[in-house]
Amino acid sequence: MHHLPPAPSSLHDAYPGASIQAIRTSPGCKAALEISRVGYARPGFGMARSAGDGGDFLLSVSLTGAQRVLYCADQPRPMPLSPDEITLRRAADPYRAELSTPFDFLYFRVAPESLDRLSGDLGMAPIRALSCPPGQSDPVLARLGNALLPALADPVRADPLFVDHLAMAAQIHMMQAYGCGAADYAPDLPPARGGLAGWQETLAKEMLAADLLADVSISDVAQGCGLSRSYFIKAFRQTVGTTPHRWLLECRVDKAKLLLLNSDVPVSDIARDCGFSDQAHLTRVFASTVGAPPAAWRRQNRS
Incomplete structure (x- = not known):
């Protein structure tokens, strides 16, 4: 049985009337994530708003397209969401958006302490913050998120190891792609010996282990590691000893x-x-x- 949290009250407050499912990683998982699915199947939801809720980071993936008007300093700004598009903000930041079409969002909530701890464990430069420009598409995170949907739909029967593998892969990917200071260690450059960097090996194994049942392709794993498919296969074999x-x-x-x-x-x-x-x-x-x-x-x- 997986540890089942109540649906976060902050999301209930932000999206009144929406369907909310939630799950979190096991206590022993190095990636301390809370994952929530927020959906509304009809048009005309109206206003989503949050006055702020702690210092964690909230990274959401739009699983479908949605029409959204974002309010910045009370000024409306049309910012429609495409499938696989992500939104990243601090939970403490006020948020206000009008949603006129059905939507389906997947939220990853991660604490700065978890980023710092995991970056240290992987030998990465310290990462204590996440940042990305608006309009960013992330098919790798969307694939990982879609693989978690059955666990979100039935957390009691979800395999904790499966959830933890996917969450670990998701958090490492977030750190590599959006971690502030990540450029300091040049994650896109392969190590001189031609194999995988430590974080790439860990990410690859977590994504592949999750693929025991999920549909995560070799191309997805290579993309998550910032490598071409052919180079990734060669580097993985050199590092691990097999394909x-x-x-x-x-x-x-x-x-x-x-x-x-x-x-x-x-x-x-x-x-x-x-x-x-x-x-x-x-x-x-x-x-x-x-x-x-x-x-x-x-x-x-x-x-």
């Missing part, structure tokens, strides 16, 4: 092993739960990696 695809298959096999040992779940269901297309696919990969088919390996190791 991203093979590393992901090995993660799926490891998860299958745990389920085979610790449950009586049928092999066909284990194949589905580990991201294989069917039982035959699991059997083929498992046998080539472990040396025995799943059912036989289960009997040998549980006897």
Whole structure:
């Protein structure tokens, strides 16, 4: 069971009448994020407003397009939102916007302390703030956010490890893309040895681990690392010792092993739960990696 927070009162106040779902990372996750989905399915929502709520950063992704008029110093400014467009602000900043069409926003709330702590853990320059210009599109964060939608819809049944992997990948991506001071360590430049930088390796593994069930492509991971797809594959292999695809298959096999040992779940269901297309696919990969088919390996190791 995942830790289920109440829907943030600040979002209820800002979007009265909207549908709000919320989930947060596990206490032990290095990425301390609260993730909320705010939606309204009909036109004519009206005014969204917030007088300010703490010092955290609020990064929202518009999952669909929306017509928005933003009020800056009480002056209306039309600023429509495109799909995948992000908005970044401090929670303490007053916010006022008129929404005339249906909308679907995904909010990531992160504390400055979490940015500072995680940047230190990854060997990055200290990052204590996030910033980006208006109108920025972020398909990588949108893909990660879309992968979280089933967990938001049913937090009680959500896999905490899955949520934490995606949240970790999302926060590292935010830090790399929008972290103030991030340019000081030139994140887009590969290290001299031709492999991945430490933060790139961590981000790649978190995104790939989340891809056990989510649809996050190698191109998405490469883009999140600021690299071309072909360079990323070569750099990953030099750093990790295998290709991203093979590393992901090995993660799926490891998860299958745990389920085979610790449950009586049928092999066909284990194949589905580990991201294989069917039982035959699991059997083929498992046998080539472990040396025995799943059912036989289960009997040998549980006897």
